[in-house]
Amino acid sequence: MKFPWGDSEKRKNELNEEIASHLLMAAQDREARGESPAQARAAAQRELGNAGVIQDVTHDQWAWTWLEDLLQDLRYGARTLRKSPGFTAVAILTLALGIGVNTALFSVVNAVLLNPLPYPQANQLVGLWWDRSPGQHSSITYLNFLDWQKQSTAFSSVGAYQQDNMIVTGAGEPERVDGARISANLFDLLGAKPLLGRSFRPEEDQLGAGPVALISDGLWSRKFGSSPDVLGKSITVDGRSYSIVGVVPEKSPIYTTADVFTPLGQYNEEPFRDRRASLGTVGIGRRKPGVTLAQARADMDSVARNLAAEYPDANKGTGIFVNPLKDDITGDIAPTLFMLLGAVGFVLLIACANVANLLLARSAARAREFAVRVALGATRRRIMRQLLTESILLAGIGGALGLLFAAWATKAALAMIPEALPRTDEIGLDGRVLFFTLAISIFVGIAFGVVPALKTSRPDLHKSLKEGGRGSSGTRLRTQNIFVAVEMALAVVLLAGAELMVRSLVGLANVNPGFDPQHVMEFGVSPSAERIRTPAHIRETYREITARFEAIPGVAAASPLVGALPLTGDSLVGFWITGQPKPSSVKEMTRAQWYAVAPDYLKAMRIPLQRGRFLTAQDRETAPFVVVVDDGFARSTFPSENPIGKRINIAILDVEGAEIVGVVAHVKHAGLGATGILDQRGQIYFALAQLPDRVLPLVGRACTFVVRAAGTPQAVSESLRAASQQFDSKQVLYEFQPMSKVVSDSIAAQRFTMILLGVFAVLALVLSAVGIFGVISYVTGQRTQEIGIRMALGAQRGDVLRLVLGHGMRVALLGVAIGLAAALGLTRLMASQLYGVSAKDPLTFAGVAALLTLVALAACYIPARRAMRVYPIVALRYE
Amino acid sequence: MKPRYQNRIELLQGTLDLLILQTLRWGAQHGYGIALAIRTNSGDILQVDTGSLYPALHRLERQKLIAAEWKVSENNQRVRVYRLSAAGKKKLASERSRWAQISQAIAGILGPAGAGSEV
Numbered sequence: 001m002k003f004p005w006g007d008s009e010k011r012k013n014e015l016n017e018e019i020a021s022h023l024l025m026a027a028q029d030r031e032a033r034g035e036s037p038a039q040a041r042a043a044a045q046r047e048l049g050n051a052g053v054i055q056d057v058t059h060d061q062w063a064w065t066w067l068e069d070l071l072q073d074l075r076y077g078a079r080t081l082r083k084s085p086g087f088t089a090v091a092i093l094t095l096a097l098g099i100g101v102n103t104a105l106f107s108v109v110n111a112v113l114l115n116p117l118p119y120p121q122a123n124q125l126v127g128l129w130w131d132r133s134p135g136q137h138s139s140i141t142y143l144n145f146l147d148w149q150k151q152s153t154a155f156s157s158v159g160a161y162q163q164d165n166m167i168v169t170g171a172g173e174p175e176r177v178d179g180a181r182i183s184a185n186l187f188d189l190l191g192a193k194p195l196l197g198r199s200f201r202p203e204e205d206q207l208g209a210g211p212v213a214l215i216s217d218g219l220w221s222r223k224f225g226s227s228p229d230v231l232g233k234s235i236t237v238d239g240r241s242y243s244i245v246g247v248v249p250e251k252s253p254i255y256t257t258a259d260v261f262t263p264l265g266q267y268n269e270e271p272f273r274d275r276r277a278s279l280g281t282v283g284i285g286r287r288k289p290g291v292t293l294a295q296a297r298a299d300m301d302s303v304a305r306n307l308a309a310e311y312p313d314a315n316k317g318t319g320i321f322v323n324p325l326k327d328d329i330t331g332d333i334a335p336t337l338f339m340l341l342g343a344v345g346f347v348l349l350i351a352c353a354n355v356a357n358l359l360l361a362r363s364a365a366r367a368r369e370f371a372v373r374v375a376l377g378a379t380r381r382r383i384m385r386q387l388l389t390e391s392i393l394l395a396g397i398g399g400a401l402g403l404l405f406a407a408w409a410t411k412a413a414l415a416m417i418p419e420a421l422p423r424t425d426e427i428g429l430d431g432r433v434l435f436f437t438l439a440i441s442i443f444v445g446i447a448f449g450v451v452p453a454l455k456t457s458r459p460d461l462h463k464s465l466k467e468g469g470r471g472s473s474g475t476r477l478r479t480q481n482i483f484v485a486v487e488m489a490l491a492v493v494l495l496a497g498a499e500l501m502v503r504s505l506v507g508l509a510n511v512n513p514g515f516d517p518q519h520v521m522e523f524g525v526s527p528s529a530e531r532i533r534t535p536a537h538i539r540e541t542y543r544e545i546t547a548r549f550e551a552i553p554g555v556a557a558a559s560p561l562v563g564a565l566p567l568t569g570d571s572l573v574g575f576w577i578t579g580q581p582k583p584s585s586v587k588e589m590t591r592a593q594w595y596a597v598a599p600d601y602l603k604a605m606r607i608p609l610q611r612g613r614f615l616t617a618q619d620r621e622t623a624p625f626v627v628v629v630d631d632g633f634a635r636s637t638f639p640s641e642n643p644i645g646k647r648i649n650i651a652i653l654d655v656e657g658a659e660i661v662g663v664v665a666h667v668k669h670a671g672l673g674a675t676g677i678l679d680q681r682g683q684i685y686f687a688l689a690q691l692p693d694r695v696l697p698l699v700g701r702a703c704t705f706v707v708r709a710a711g712t713p714q715a716v717s718e719s720l721r722a723a724s725q726q727f728d729s730k731q732v733l734y735e736f737q738p739m740s741k742v743v744s745d746s747i748a749a750q751r752f753t754m755i756l757l758g759v760f761a762v763l764a765l766v767l768s769a770v771g772i773f774g775v776i777s778y779v780t781g782q783r784t785q786e787i788g789i790r791m792a793l794g795a796q797r798g799d800v801l802r803l804v805l806g807h808g809m810r811v812a813l814l815g816v817a818i819g820l821a822a823a824l825g826l827t828r829l830m831a832s833q834l835y836g837v838s839a840k841d842p843l844t845f846a847g848v849a850a851l852l853t854l855v856a857l858a859a860c861y862i863p864a865r866r867a868m869r870v871y872p873i874v875a876l877r878y879e
Numbered sequence: 880m881k882p883r884y885q886n887r888i889e890l891l892q893g894t895l896d897l898l899i900l901q902t903l904r905w906g907a908q909h910g911y912g913i914a915l916a917i918r919t920n921s922g923d924i925l926q927v928d929t930g931s932l933y934p935a936l937h938r939l940e941r942q943k944l945i946a947a948e949w950k951v952s953e954n955n956q957r958v959r960v961y962r963l964s965a966a967g968k969k970k971l972a973s974e975r976s977r978w979a980q981i982s983q984a985i986a987g988i989l990g991p992a993g994a995g996s997e998v
Binding site for chain 2 (some may be wrong): 015017018019021024025026028029046048049050053054055057058060061062079478658
């Protein structure tokens with residue numbers, strides 16, 4: 001199809017020429033019949049009639065008129081908008097803001113939740129977890145995994161990976177990297193191809209097979225300069241030499257942080273092959289084509305039943321949790337993002353209402369223009385189309401600007417809050433986002449345009465023409481009032497949501513975590529391979545490192561920590577009271593959070609000792625096994641007895657009769673906001689030196705240290721590195737982090753919600769303040785004459801002030817009332833994100849209502865003051 | 880567009896269309912020539928209004944019943960010349976038979992007294 005407009009211009013010219021030639025020929029004929037040239041031309045012209053009309057009518061035969069009308073409307077609209085730059089700028093900026101924040105948030109939702117994971121047929125992928133206790137899915141155990149592989153029928157393959165710290169030595173400084181042990185089939189299963197070489201073969205995924213490794217392209221370029229002959233070269237990982245067989249791309253939501261991969265099946269630590277111990281191994285399955293999630297679940301259920309019958313000690317009562325992989329990666333954040341998307345939709349509605357009000361106010365001024373057009377024969381439809389074209393043009397420009405704004409805002413926001421979101425590197429403006437922006441721009445253009453267009457296109461001809469467009473229309477004012485009230489209501493909802501989040505965050509920040517994070521630095525230590533050859537070596541090495549750290553001036557206390565750092569994960573161990581019958585399976589055992597530490601851990605973390613003593617230097621490997629528990633453990637396990645001196649048996653460690661020698665305060669391990677069963681879990685402290693020989697190699701390769709500094713924790717980092725270097729140059733210290741950052745990161749998700757909701761609420765507040773200001777100013781302007789008369793008749797300035805403010809307040813209070821009712825219903829949706837404040841917190845609601853009323857009052861005060869200064873004589877003469 | 884052919888004005892336009900197609904049967908012609916031919920062939924009874932002629936020509940062109948091109952006339956003047964297309968020829972045949980039916984029907988209604996003013 002040809003473009004009708006380009007064509008149309010040409011056709012018009014030709015038509016012109018055609019008619020001219022007609023005229024010429026007619027004149028020539030007449031001349032030939034004997035008329036004078038002038039006569040002939042005049043007669044031919046008369047005979048022809050109005051050439052302009054003929055051209056128009058003829059041109060209409062080409063019937064592209066609707067498109068030309070549209071272009072004409074657009075041109076006309078652009079001209080009108082140019083004529084009132086103030087209005088245009090305010091409207092476009094408002095819309096750009098509204099559309100921009102929506103586009104930005106949608107691009108996040110799109111990348112995180114809507115787009116499939118970047119693997120082929122990603123919807124077939126599921127995460128596989130060990131379902132040990134209700135609502136809590138733990139990592140899987142390797143022996144179970146091997147049985148899953150053999151027994152399941154619903155999957156084309158089942159793979160697993162386990163992330164771990166690894167130390168790369170050899171070329172250059174020893175470097176700690178994120179590593180992963182993977183089953184041989186993992187990359188094939190995901191559909192990820194090595195950039196170079198190959199992935200592991202099944203026979204390499206076995207105990208005793210030759211050591212082979214894959215490296216990431218990042219490590220490839222860092223250590224090998226991206227040289228293609230890297231294949232077959234060796235790399236020393238954790239003191240063992242591996243032959244590199246392939247290079248894999250770094251960007252992946254699954255293994256995104258890993259630089260080195262080794263075969264999972266070669267991992268030869270005793271606990272790893274203990275069916276009861278889950279050591280961070282995560283399963284991934286690819287469903288066979290056509291197998292539904294429900295079928296896959298049923299399949300794994302039957303596998304779980306078989307294993308429970310075969311190995312009741314480890315598996316009785318446990319199941320297998322099958323979860324779509326995307327939900328595994330993005331699950332927690334989805335409700336938050338959808339809530340934020342709703343909130344940002346409110347901002348857009350407010351922006352729409354504002355622009356609609358601007359248009360309504362303008363339509364009063366343009367009433368005469370349209371009355372004239374109607375009088376000249378324009379239909380109502382035509383005028384509505386003209387007005388809608390204008391508003392869509394506005395929205396389109398706003399949308400384009402909004403897109404730019406969104407591109408910038410997304411980057412800025414992600415840089416600010418990176419920890420709270422998965423898949424952030426996939427966020428961008430793709431086709432779907434652009435389509436979204438286009439769609440909401442058009443929607444918005446119609447949404448804010450349609451009411452003013454309906455109102456304007458039905459002008460009271462007589463009145464409009466007579467009053468010269470200054471007639472104040474009652475229905476228009478009512479519409480404007482309603483828009484402002486709705487804006488206020490929406491702003492109330494957003495402000496209430498934001499305020500609840502702020503209160504929650506303040507509440508969380510005031511929670512005592514059970515330890516003192518100030519002045520504490522947390523980091524990882526990986527001793528060199530020679531120093532951890534035997535369990536005896538490991539104990540000695542950590543004692544020595546701890547002693548050297550504590551010898552540094554400025555270091556108050558230092559301790560290694562094996563087990564999860566508070567607020568960062570779980571390390572659980574089952575136990576039962578010595579003398580009582582052993583629970584028949586792991587599932588039936590009570591489990592507690594465990595920490596294997598040095599004596600100064602308590603001092604470093606400032607956890608209060610409540611009874612008995614903490615671990616001491618005398619609690620060595622040769623001494624009787626002792627434990628310290630927290631008061632929660634003490635209360636729940638020995639409700640009415642003194643726990644000191646009581647003995648417990650510890651499952652995985654195979655320790656019997658461990659004596660409880662002390663009780664310390666509870667640490668908020670599961671999260672500052674954790675309550676209920678998560679927070680009630682007991683905590684149990686072991687001496688690192690007393691961990692059984694069997695377990696030590698597993699934990700000895702790398703462990704966390706916590707160090708309390710006298711001054712700022714950052715100041716001692718250099719001394720710590722120096723001390724480490726002095727002790728052993730091959731030892732690596734990594735990931736220094738102040739403990740206070742660990743605490744603040746643990747509430748990053750809530751902070752993310754709070755910041756965004758806060759930004760949206762402030763936007764809503766400003767926009768609705770501008771909205772009420774605009775309407776009251778406009779109405780006051782319209783009433784200048786009336787106010788003049790009132791003042792001439794003796795009204796005081798106070799009366800005028802009351803008159804104007806009264807109008808504003810009526811609208812504002814109506815909006816606030818509606819908003820409070822709506823907020824009460826909507827804030828319930830965010831109850832799970834709140835801490836220490838009810839979703840119906842009366843103080844919050846009262847505060848928000850008061851704030852909004854005050855802002856509205858201030859916004860109305862400016863036009864009210866202007867009204868008070870009206871000089872009656874000027875106002876009356878004005879008419 | 881289509882339904883409008885039902886009403887009276889369109890019937891007249893339709894008649895003009897028929898006359899144009901008929902005129903072009905003898906060869907390509909420009910607008911002025913067509914108007915002249917219709918007038919002459921009707922014995923000066925039918926004066927084709929230019930305001931109807933050109934819209935009709937362009938409508939027919941759009942319907943691809945006739946085709947147009949620019950030529951230079953014998954007076955050395957650039958003129959837009961129309962000629963009948965294949966579809967136009969078919970259309971002319973069917974319109975002619977329709978016209979015959981209608982005029983016969985009308986003649987039947989008006990009776991013998993009305994005979995003579997056949998176009």
